[in-house]
Amino acid sequence: MRPLLSVQGVAKRYGAHIGCADVSFDLYPGEVMGIVGESGSGKSTLLNCMAGHLAPDAGQVVFDTRAEGPKDTVTMSEPERRMLSRTDWAFVHQHARDGLRMGVSAGGNVGERLMAVGARHYGEIRGKATDWLERVEIDAARIDDRPTTFSGGMQQRLQIARNLVTGPRLVFMDEPTGGLDVSVQARLLDLLRGLVRDMGLSAIIVTHDLAVVRLLADRLMVMKSGRVVEAGLTDQVLDDPQHAYSQLLVSSVLQV
């Protein structure tokens, strides 16, 4: 099987400071990869390099495109990369308001990606938006309300609907449950797990919450100071951490 995303030797520096260095891994179709580590360990830098928001200083990010097969997204032209990021890729921000248009209704938010790839039939766009609001458990009657009137959990679910409406194959998630209370988190995780399984999505999830990766991720990478210190199957890394930092991370979780 060919990997959907193949990352080789990605590095990003901020002056003398290392953002992330020498990161390599393969992600296969349908697989969910978790990236954990403390604040400042380079998780978000790495994610942004992979999603094309930052240009890495070195390395390749090869994506298996539908039309032309594996292609390095770092060196591909900007129109191509932006096309990918509104069709085959999705990016879920930690703060829903970074990923939503707060002045546009929920339906418009979900429909934007459809219109960006050429949908020009109002009825169909609205039908799809309604369908997706229901799939993320938002009452379809709220389709014309602005996200400013939504709760934090609803905003996050709306952001997910807006991203998944074009049927992407790879989802980047940056702390998708950050800032939500635990019961809302649990519901969101449940929803995400269902969507990932149903749609056969591949995903890369950056988080500092080990419970999130335990539930969602098949494989796990632990980052510290911009480097990957340990990688493996999620349960293996969490139950039998080998690196001193992974051990510290796992033992830091409060048991209630």
Add this chain to the structure above:
Amino acid sequence: MTDQAYNFAYLDEQTKRMIRRAILKGLAIPGYQVPFASREMPMPYGWGTGGVQVSAAVLTPDDTLKVIDQGADDTTNAVSIRTFFERTAGVKTTTRTTDASVIQTRHRIPEEPLTDNQILVYQVPIPEPLRFLEPRESETRKMHSLEEYGLMHVKLYEDISRHGHIATSYAYPVKIEGRYVMDPSPIPKFDNPKLGDMAAIQLFGAGREQRIYALPPYTQVVSLDFEDHPFEASKADHPCGLCDATDSYLDEVIIDDTGGRMFVCSDTDYCAARQAAGFKGKDAA
């Protein structure tokens, strides 16, 4: 008579040269916003400084100038700009559309079809059609260069979801020759169909925003819409109260405090010409 303290049409020759280069570039790439070094003009921004600079750059001593403001020749903006060019360029001025070779307009296209020896100059407040959706200039430029216009339809989608129909009634976005999305300046959408396939050259000047764009003659202009909510050029459903015209864009005028109102042509020259030809509306004296 020209005030000798000024160069012909107020601007110095190097400035006019710079503006003409921007105009030529705009004509070569229809709908593309060409940045230009907009000058301070002796009038406030918002009064047509962009249009005035474009007019100054295209005027020749043999030209006949007409200036309209919302279709009318006799409102403050029109009168002051007309006087400005009478004093600084000494060109002939007229209020008759057919006699003019250069027409500077604020927010209307004359009803009389224009010909291939006329130039129509628009005053533009905000040249960027995507501005109220995306505030970053760096981002809107990228969207234009990559033809990412999905956001424009989000605006129309919002209109329909809120009002049941496309409620945008002026500055209605258009697509030029299948490429650039352009703000036609705040003309009513009734005028949008006249933008395309026009014999005259159309120039757009935005002074404060420092942009010039243009439509060469006979350019394809398509108003954006949805398949199930097509574009409609709308106007008040009345005949003109003075000249009885049913095909012209109308202004609603409140005439007393008991709900009385009348509808009159916004194009004063068109209305006057029809009245002179004997047409008479129900409110005509």
